[in-house]
Amino acid sequence: MSLADPDTSSPAEVPRRPRGRPRKTADERDDGNRRRELVAGAARLFRQQGFAATSTRDIAAAVGMRSGSPFYHFESKEALLGAVMLEGMQGALQRQQAALAQLPAGAAPRERLRALVRNHFDVLLGPDSDFIPVMLYEWRSVNAAQRVEVNQLKDRYEADWVPELEALHAQGQLGADPVLARLMIFGALNWSAQWYVPPSGRSARARSRASLDELTESALQLFLREPR
Amino acid sequence: MSLADPDTSSPAEVPRRPRGRPRKTADERDDGNRRRELVAGAARLFRQQGFAATSTRDIAAAVGMRSGSPFYHFESKEALLGAVMLEGMQGALQRQQAALAQLPAGAAPRERLRALVRNHFDVLLGPDSDFIPVMLYEWRSVNAAQRVEVNQLKDRYEADWVPELEALHAQGQLGADPVLARLMIFGALNWSAQWYVPPSGRSARARSRASLDELTESALQLFLREPR
């Protein structure tokens, strides 16, 4: 997973004991910031234009680099796409687990599902929400190795939904088989990336949040029946 | 909408009265077949690889043409994409209206919605089902003029769903606001193009049909509550 070693010290010779302040390694340098900027810029452009229609020159320009420079940070355009998806899923999973951890101990399955849906809307439509839509809509362009890696995170993300859906089904609040229900519910939510436009006007942030809350309530009303 | 005139008769001169059997015009010749092959081949490749990742050479090769020949039938790659979407929506709308016309006169909203959902699964997942997924997932690549044209058909397609959803909402069978419900239901159904794999084995056709029936039932169970 690590990048090719960008250490600029003298070429292979008899190894000398380094003197003075040690050179920073790739992880210590602020290269990470430029790398992050590249991933974020790529995510935005991949979402707007699609992976194949976005050139590495576009991405370089978006972060103020020259055309060849992204290849100092990533070995290929495909690797950049993989990084967008991987970082996107890492963030989404972290936020989901934080949202679940914040719930009271004995929260009912319906409340837990509400938290999962609300977080998913935030992941799809909130601030910095380019990563997951890119993952959803550019899946065919990512190579097999990265697909496996991202899939592991996706499996963990979806696994958190299963017990809640099963409990709701057992309680009669969910009318369909939980496996198919999960697929269709994710479809309904994921599709919102295609049509949702955040409300404009002053205090856009507050309104937008309110509106994702409203979306969440509507989704629950659609999918769930009254408790028996 | 018609193509540039491919008539191969003598160049502009004093018009002579044609003798013998009249030359066929573009609409009469079987050029339409080649055009149709191009659109179908483009639909398949656009779905598999995406619009931007598919070259016009790929499409030409898929129908046994040389690289320049698609441009005899379509003035640009974009126009080919537009044709895929337009023909896809025309077919989907026709099939939907046929499905509705086949229902008994006094069919309940629930039965009418079932027919709409079943037809939509067929449009998305049945035979010759590349066109609509391309429309759904390559929308950003089509130009403004064709977007308007396709949107008119899409509006008519979706308009058929509205009275049924409103009636079901009024009856308490649909728990959410019909406008948002329509968006989410279409999302749930459209997403199936991403995960559905038709059942294999002998008599694949019969099994596949049965399975789309099952999907339809599950969708209705998920979205609708018991009638009051």
Added chain:
DNA sequence: CCTACCGATCGGTAGG
């Protein structure tokens, strides 16, 4: 990270 560059591919066209 920039400069300068390469080979490959692409959409599209002229002329028949």
Added chain:
DNA sequence: CCTACCGATCGGTAGG
């Protein structure tokens, strides 16, 4: 519909 072709763009690299 094919042949032969063009200019533009693209992903990627060597060398510093």
